[in-house]
């Protein structure tokens with residue numbers, strides 16, 4: 001029977017979850033495990049755990065479930081005989097793509113490509129996509145610097161031992177409170193929780209301030225414009241400073257809406273200004289849409305709300321897209337083989353599922369639905385905020401992505417769950 005309303009019978013995690021947790025703990029770290037799920041019984045927006053607790057799931061596996069649990073379209077895609085080989089025979093895509101790979105890309109990733117971008121590289125996950133997009137930026141920067149000449153023998157030899165000139169002193173600009181992933185290159189751009197960064201050596205790259213807007217926006221127009229202007233000026237200063245340091249910035253990586261770092265929004269004008277600065281300084285404008293992509297703002301890509309004067313140079317994606325990867329302007333395509341590369345370079349079976357997701361999003365007009373929900377939801381949260389002004393503040397949202405602030409982490413955790421507080425936020 002498909003669940004259609006929440007029904008919590010035990011404390012969470014319940015007894016069966018706790019038993020399984022004990023067994024799993026003999027195998028691996030289980031500190032992040034909230035409970036064990038029953039994915040056979042979960043359906044749509046309802047997640048059922050192994051103790052038969054049924055919960056309305058707004059978290060959707062860290063924002064990576066696009067159209068709910070056990071959607072019939074996805075089941076049909078797996079059951080479809082024509083897809084059998086794609087699920088069974090995972091190719092080294094960089095060397096031996098399947099016959100139908102081009103068609104698959106055209107009916108999935110290219111069918112929803114950000115306006116103006118027509119090249120795409122699949123990857124495994126978000127961090128993997130951010131990692132390789134970084135490499136694409138470095139490759140393009142060095143190729144421009146060489147003016148088309150091949151690398152020297154000194155460069156080819158020295159890079160093997162991480163030495164100059166083959167291993168250049170280049171940098172990437174990111175923003176405070178940004179989250180771009182946990183692999184070492186993506187982590188260098190991530191500035192959220194100590195748990196993410198502690199004990200890992202990292203390059204000291206420039207970190208700019210992401211605007212911290214005051215709400216309601218309509219009551220703070222001048223202040224917020226000044227804040228964004230200040231942040232853009234800081235970016236320009238950092239570009240100059242790091243050029244003088246001999247570690248020029250090759251790219252700016254930014255989330256259209258900062259997710260993990262606190263649901264921080266900035267205006268279309270801020271992003272237009274940031275792109276202008278990148279264009280003026282020949283710096284890659286790299287938007288990380290891992291969290292904001294696939295329709296959660298009412299447009300397929302969040303940056304489509306920004307009316308940018310030209311397409312971003314790179315757009316990374318993952319989570320609800322079911323595959324990782326990045327779109328890029330042709331300038332950021334590596335000219336040599338085996339440089340943006342690894343064993344699998346993505347997974348065609350995930351692209352099969354994405355094709356089905358895109359069909360559902362279109363046939364069920366889900367982007368409009370997201371806009372409708374957002375237009376209803378955030379004014380309603382604002383009403384609650386007005387009722388509890390000492391407890392809630394800064395309500396903000398676009399489509400189904402947004403937030404409201406609590407006075408403290410402790411208050412926030414009490415509103416979520418005591419379990420979460422104990423396991424995750426006491427560090």
Ligand SMILES: Cc1ncc(COP(=O)(O)O)c(CNc2csc(C(=O)O)c2)c1O
Nearest residue numbers: 125126127179180181255259288290291318
């Ligand atoms: C904007 C953005 N860019 C890159 C990533 C990394 O994606 P994954 O490597 O987790 O697939 C993410 C992943 N999001 C995320 C949220 S919590 C979390 C974690 O590892 O705790 C990861 C992201 O939000």
